[in-house]
Amino acid sequence: MTILILYYSRHGSTQEMARLIARGVEESQIEATVRTVPEVSAVCEAAQDDIPSQGDPYATTDDLRHCQGLALGSPTRFGNMAAPLKYFLEGTTALWIEGALVNKPAMVFTSTASMHGGQETTLTSMMLPLLHHGMIISGLPYTMTELNQTQSGGTPYGASRVTGSRNECSISEDEKQLCIKGGKHLAALVKQLATETNS
Template sequence: MSNTSPYVLVLYYSRNGQTAEMATQIGRGVARVDGMEAKIRTVPPISPDTVASLPPVPETGAPYATSEELANCAGLALGSPTRFGNMAAPLKYFLDSTGDLWLNGKLAGKPGGAFTSTGSLHGGQEATLLTMMLPLLHHGMVLCGLPYSESALSETTTGGTPYGPSHWAGTGAKLPLSAHEKALCQSFGERISRLAQKLAD
């Protein structure tokens, strides 16, 4: 990936891997659009260890995001498991550190949207997606969801909402993404990618 290529930042926190898999599927959708690339990044966990004591690069999965990567993205897909109808603390902690980007309007006018995974089918998916959109609005981003012209949105018996992709992970053995959930993630990535191109023009 060249340093000058426009990209959609797929930024997520994942504890058990489901949200990370959604990020991968969204990245595939982004890559469907010529001239646009996906940059998949995660954030460090919040723990009793200080940031200084944690390794600078995660042992597995995507690299940690930087403020510069967020500032220079053409679009943003923000993902988290649900935590009582809200995003997980590590992602919130990262967003809370972006006041300088807000002050300088670095994200204003760019498309942004959210995706989530829950243990139970009605575990706060829509509430989480809506609350994740609030920081995007404060940054001046143009919100992107999923229209009902996506047939999988009407056919799914697992995850999927007009507010953004969602996944039903189950409370026991973790369920893999369904075909409909994968389709919606990919469509979401493609939609943000196309919006990013149009808004940049």
Template sequence: MNEILVLYYSRTGKVAQLARLVARGVEEIDGMRARLRSVPPVAPVTETAAPPEPDEGAPYATRADLRECVGLALGSPTRFGNMAAPLKHFLDTTSAEWASGSLVGKPAGVFTSTSTMHGGQETTLLSMMLPLLHQGMLIVGIPYTEIALNRTRGGGSPYGASHVAGTSGENPIDDDERLLARALGRRIAEIARRLGAGA
């Protein structure tokens, strides 16, 4: 069974919800499974070490998860138009994968959540693509053949899946945002499957 790593950081739970929807999309493709993983929070000063496993939610990712999977879906809330520090911190530890080329040629897509419509969704999605390009990954977006991309009034763009959570997180993930998150997962998994067939 080929696995797509769905790797994310979520502070309020919205990105975690998107991650589960992306994972559902992955598993709609025959022969593909999702491996859900998260990253621990970081702080300027650490008083205690994070436990090796979170109290709830997906296990913390290791670099082996990256190497073992045939594709990647990367998710983060936006922080001033950029990915959150915990996800960036994890990516900054992947120099060995860059040096060995272990991620080269694998498909990757991105997803995010913001509190407002113009809170930096597209810049955050683009910022997450940059380290993936340096790793030699193949960036996968959402094409306009996905009907929900043309009608969404919330999140979703050709750059990746997204959600507009509201300033207090009051907005549930709407139907179009759900469809687009699943579409992203399906697309990554389908491309990974096609690439594997040609290997």
């Protein structure tokens, strides 16, 4: 079983969250496959190499087809997910026609510069295409005590962090724990579904 951690990150904040979610998944004895997406250009189709020169490999639609769960992450861009991730998702029509993602659990995560800069809108915007794919969306339950005490990121809609306008804020302990616990929560859902399907 594998959970796909699919993210876009320009400056590394969302990438750091992806790593923490992967840690939560792997601490639950499920493999985490971490993948990113290439940049898109305003003037022409991106023609980047299939494998980036550094960082995580680019995702393919087969990564989505073969995963048992998905954590989807993006920096907030004007209150919405970033274009490279949306572009990738718009290339998943074949999976939608096949129903390849139906009933797979998913969670979302984001990073913003400012506290009230649109975390919740970004998180819910990322849920919409996943709902069209028939995925089962999981938020973060308030039994995760960090949700009540955080002074920065962390929402019931998904993991989040505040980086400051110059990326000067390192991830807080509450934000970090919510990423790890989010990964564990997703892994538990994947295991529970697998057990019920096999029984």
